[in-house]
Amino acid sequence: MINIFLEYLKDKFPITEEELEMLSQVCTVKKLRRRQYLLQEGDVWQKNAFVAKGVLRTYRVDEKGTEHIIQFSIENWWAGDRQSYHSGLPSAFNIEALEDAEIVLIPKADFDRLQIEIPKFGEFTRALLERSFIASQNRIHASISYSAEEKYADFIKTYPDITNRIPQHMIASYLGISPETLSRIRNQIAKK
Amino acid sequence: MINIFLEYLKDKFPITEEELEMLSQVCTVKKLRRRQYLLQEGDVWQKNAFVAKGVLRTYRVDEKGTEHIIQFSIENWWAGDRQSYHSGLPSAFNIEALEDAEIVLIPKADFDRLQIEIPKFGEFTRALLERSFIASQNRIHASISYSAEEKYADFIKTYPDITNRIPQHMIASYLGISPETLSRIRNQIAKK
């Protein structure tokens, strides 16, 4: 599984064999069965997690007990809680495997150090962060601008690879609409 | 105005006089009258903008002509369009002054170079990006989880300094609710 991660890195930016070795030495692999948790609310998140296989969801539970999905993560994506990572405070999130998954983990201390020791790696993670931010800005735009139907259309267009791997009611949760409403929207679309 | 920016930097991370000089040499100041634009849809954004004075709003216009406010920026905040900045493509955003404003501008080429030449500056802008991302995650959470009333309560709690400086209907636009609904929400809150 670590090889998948190393291939990913090689594909993303120029990196020497020696640097790959430095990175692989700090990696560990965590296997998750469906419905197992990578992070649970209240725990502090102090690592970086690369999804080599499987699907994860990151969600919060509100006072009424309703779950709200903040993010899905599939192969070649990252997962985690940046807020807890940087603040050292307990996380408000849960990260759960929706399929059996294999995750490459790098402890915070090693990750932060290697970003300096391997400048290209530091640049890469920064570019990743830039893109994550842009994606979240786009999601905000969709969220304040679109109707429920438009939000769903935008989702399946933006994340076609995720759409078919997760239950429909979780897409509804991600979009902030009720599962019944999403079901009816799909019904309407099908009729056209 | 450049001094305000330099004071801001000194306050945020350790920086030498020489480094401050390097930065100040690439800064220019742009004065904006109320309702003037810093960026207009279709233009390419290739700079960094620090708000020394005033309030800006960043918004998009949808097909129906409705404006949706993506962000407000007040003193000591940054404004811009990261998507256009990194892609070199025309921006979909407009950035407009809501009060007379003074903006410190740094061209992309200089900014990117100085991040490397002044490592602490690079670290600082990265931390800034991390915090922006976390803030946008929180906004997404509010957007998919809260009722209109809760969104408004969250906004005035999170951004008390902005609340009183901008028209109410623009807060509604930022939250993705209609101005009439916000007016009624405030009316209800006042009755309690």
Add this chain to the structure above:
DNA sequence: CAAAACTCTTGATATTTATCAAGAGTTTAA
């Protein structure tokens, strides 16, 4: 300073979306 533009409110009504409830089909797991 007077007209125009902007801002907020309020009422009436329409539309969108949520909630509650039940049932059918699937998948999961003891």
Add this chain to the structure above:
DNA sequence: TTAAACTCTTGATAAATATCAAGAGTTTTG
């Protein structure tokens, strides 16, 4: 392999929110 859990759909109804329209203050600007 069968009961339990999960998933999706559909109907009835309720609640939240948007839209349209008008009017009263306020601010801006020529």
